[in-house]
Amino acid sequence: MQQRYQIIINIIKEKKLCTAHDLDHVLRVYNLCKRLAEHEAEVDMNVLIPAALLHDIARIVEDDDSSGAVDHAVLGAEKAEGILERLGYEKEVIKGVKHCIIAHRFRSGYNPETIEAKILFDADKLDVIGAIGIARSFMVAGQHEEKLFREIPLEEYIKENVGKNGRIKDNSKHAINLEFELKLKKIPHRLYTQKAKEIAFRRISYMEEFFSTLRDEVNGET
Numbered sequence: 411m412q413q414r415y416q417i418i419i420n421i422i423k424e425k426k427l428c429t430a431h432d433l434d435h436v437l438r439v440y441n442l443c444k445r446l447a448e449h450e451a452e453v454d455m456n457v458l459i460p461a462a463l464l465h466d467i468a469r470i471v472e473d474d475d476s477s478g479a480v481d482h483a484v485l486g487a488e489k490a491e492g493i494l495e496r497l498g499y500e501k502e503v504i505k506g507v508k509h510c511i512i513a514h515r516f517r518s519g520y521n522p523e524t525i526e527a528k529i530l531f532d533a534d535k536l537d538v539i540g541a542i543g544i545a546r547s548f549m550v551a552g553q554h555e556e557k558l559f560r561e562i563p564l565e566e567y568i569k570e571n572v573g574k575n576g577r578i579k580d581n582s583k584h585a586i587n588l589e590f591e592l593k594l595k596k597i598p599h600r601l602y603t604q605k606a607k608e609i610a611f612r613r614i615s616y617m618e619e620f621f622s623t624l625r626d627e628v629n630g631e632t
């Protein structure tokens with residue numbers, strides 16, 4: 411690994427991070443980015459790698475902000491700019507990294523336009539599905555006092571507990587299998603690169619199997 415990347419990792423290590431977006435998440439996204447890049451032509455790794463390492467640098471600021479005004483993608487791009495300038499990165503590279511970071515979030519309203527931004531977006535979303543996605547979701551669910559499993563028709567659940575903006579009204583009525591039905595299983599259709607879609611469909615089918623077994627076990631049927 412380049413010395414500059416090691417310096418960036420050390421900067422991330424010094425920051426306070428949340429459990430689902432810790433250094434392990436960053437390194438999984440970094441590895442996925444490298445894997446996805448192998449299947450695309452002309453990826454600028456000088457842009458992609460720092461973007462992968464720095465993409466959630468401002469996540470904790472958003473999590474700690476109860477007003478909902480902070481967008482960690484927008485703030486993260488600004489923070490990344492400062493860090494990369496200090497490390498002597500060229501203006502063009504910094505511009506590319508900033509675009510990747512700003513466009514990595516579903517809700518930010520910026521679409522990934524470069525191949526590097528598309529790869530980072532896809533890699534980041536792959537990390538919320540599959541076995542990793544299940545494990546991460548349960549870590550977060552525990553913190554938010556969500557249920558282990560809940561069986562309720564989706565339409566009924568949406569009326570009961572999902573706000574107009576898609577936000578969950580009451581975490582204690584929420585469960586990961588419902589999160590899966592509401593959001594996670596749609597992820598493969600929203601990805602940009604072919605390889606990521608392929609991985610995503612595989613991960614989703616594993617999750618279908620997991621939640622089906624979980625339902626059977628909850629009901630004492632297996």
Ligand SMILES: [Fe+2]
Pocket residue numbers: 465466469482514515
């Ligand atoms: Fe993020």
Ligand SMILES: [Fe+2]
Pocket residue numbers: 431435439465466534
């Ligand atoms: Fe992330």
